[in-house]
Amino acid sequence: MKVAIINSSYQGMRPADRIYNLGVDKIAQYHRLRGDEVYAGPWVPMMLGLMDKFYFSVIFTWDLPEMVRQVRMVRDWGKEVEIGGPAATFMHTYIHKRTGIEPHYGLDDRFEHVPGDYCLTFTSRGCPHNCPFCGVNKVEPAALEYDDFSLANMIGDNNILATSWAHQELVVNKLVNFGGEIDINSGFDVRFFQEDHRRLYSKLKLQCWRFAFDSMEVEEDVLRVAAMMRANGLDRHHVTFYCLIGFPGQTLEECHYRMQTIIRLGMNPYPMRFWPLNSLNRKYVAPGWTEGELYNMSMYYQTPYIWMSDSWENFKPGKKIRAVPHEQAILKEES
Numbered sequence: 001m002k003v004a005i006i007n008s009s010y011q012g013m014r015p016a017d018r019i020y021n022l023g024v025d026k027i028a029q030y031h032r033l034r035g036d037e038v039y040a041g042p043w044v045p046m047m048l049g050l051m052d053k054f055y056f057s058v059i060f061t062w063d064l065p066e067m068v069r070q071v072r073m074v075r076d077w078g079k080e081v082e083i084g085g086p087a088a089t090f091m092h093t094y095i096h097k098r099t100g101i102e103p104h105y106g107l108d109d110r111f112e113h114v115p116g117d118y119c120l121t122f123t124s125r126g127c128p129h130n131c132p133f134c135g136v137n138k139v140e141p142a143a144l145e146y147d148d149f150s151l152a153n154m155i156g157d158n159n160i161l162a163t164s165w166a167h168q169e170l171v172v173n174k175l176v177n178f179g180g181e182i183d184i185n186s187g188f189d190v191r192f193f194q195e196d197h198r199r200l201y202s203k204l205k206l207q208c209w210r211f212a213f214d215s216m217e218v219e220e221d222v223l224r225v226a227a228m229m230r231a232n233g234l235d236r237h238h239v240t241f242y243c244l245i246g247f248p249g250q251t252l253e254e255c256h257y258r259m260q261t262i263i264r265l266g267m268n269p270y271p272m273r274f275w276p277l278n279s280l281n282r283k284y285v286a287p288g289w290t291e292g293e294l295y296n297m298s299m300y301y302q303t304p305y306i307w308m309s310d311s312w313e314n315f316k317p318g319k320k321i322r323a324v325p326h327e328q329a330i331l332k333e334e335s
């Protein structure tokens with residue numbers, strides 16, 4: 001059988017534009033292991049007319065209108081189609097109404113354990129929290145721990161600290177001799193993070209320690225964890241805190257406060273702009289905010305070089321940043 005697996009969140013041709021889609025790689029590997037002929041990648045209709053079956057995997061909801069157009073074309077060719085991915089779970093009805101196809105909901109057991117050489121791996125699924133800005137519980141409603149996960153440099157677990165201690169030890173033991181830096185990309189939950197975790201994960205060559213300061217409720221834990229990091233000689237070069245911005249109800253002042261707090265604590269903030277789980281484009285602006293404020297805040301806090309060299313009041317995107325002392329310029333390259 002000839003199978004095409006389309007990464008519907010593959011954005012452009014430049015390497016920096018490409019969005020890695022683990023689902024695409026796993027489905028491709030599943031079919032390769034069965035001896036099928038596989039195409040996996042972006043939508044290239046001229047090359048795909050002879051395929052027997054199509055999968056469309058979509059990560060972001062704003063990629064759905066284009067994906068729907070492609071699915072309709074493939075249906076007109078009379079081909080079998082399956083649709084999945086996080087955005088297909090969030091916008092199930094939207095897709096069904098427009099294509100007549102029932103997308104796969106949540107994780108797909110057929111592909112969850114396919115061994116392979118991937119860029120990203122999940123050792124666990126689920127998260128015990130249910131933050132109003134997050135879709136993890138829709139895609140991963142059950143807490144699962146895997147002991148057969150493929151090894152990769154990037155770990156996608158949404159809340160690895162919510163797993164058992166035995167599981168976390170297993171993960172570290174499996175990764176400790178895996179080549180290169182390890183990126184626990186969703187980070188560590190400050191509510192759960194203790195000295196034992198710091199000691200355990202210090203065995204890995206972490207790309208950086210990632211945490212989140214998404215709302216004021218976790219401020220006390222943020223202060224505690226930042227102090228623990230500092231006491232162990234770790235600063236903004238090693239520790240990043242994701243900070244949600246632009247969620248309805250948040251104010252500009254509160255978002256500044258959280259990111260300025262991270263800077264004052266000697267750590268690196270990373271603003272994460274809120275997008276509703278049903279956004280069909282990237283134009284959402286919460287009440288009380290402007291697009292300019294969200295854009296400027298993202299630009300300002302995303303780059304240490306900028307917030308180290310310019311005040312927020314003085315900052316204009318695109319304006320020439322004044323010269324910074326030599327050692328700061330070097331630090332910027334490391335960040």
Ligand code: SF4
Binds near residue numbers: 129130134135189
């Ligand atoms: S803690 Fe993180 S993964 Fe869990 S629900 Fe909140 S944002 Fe989502």
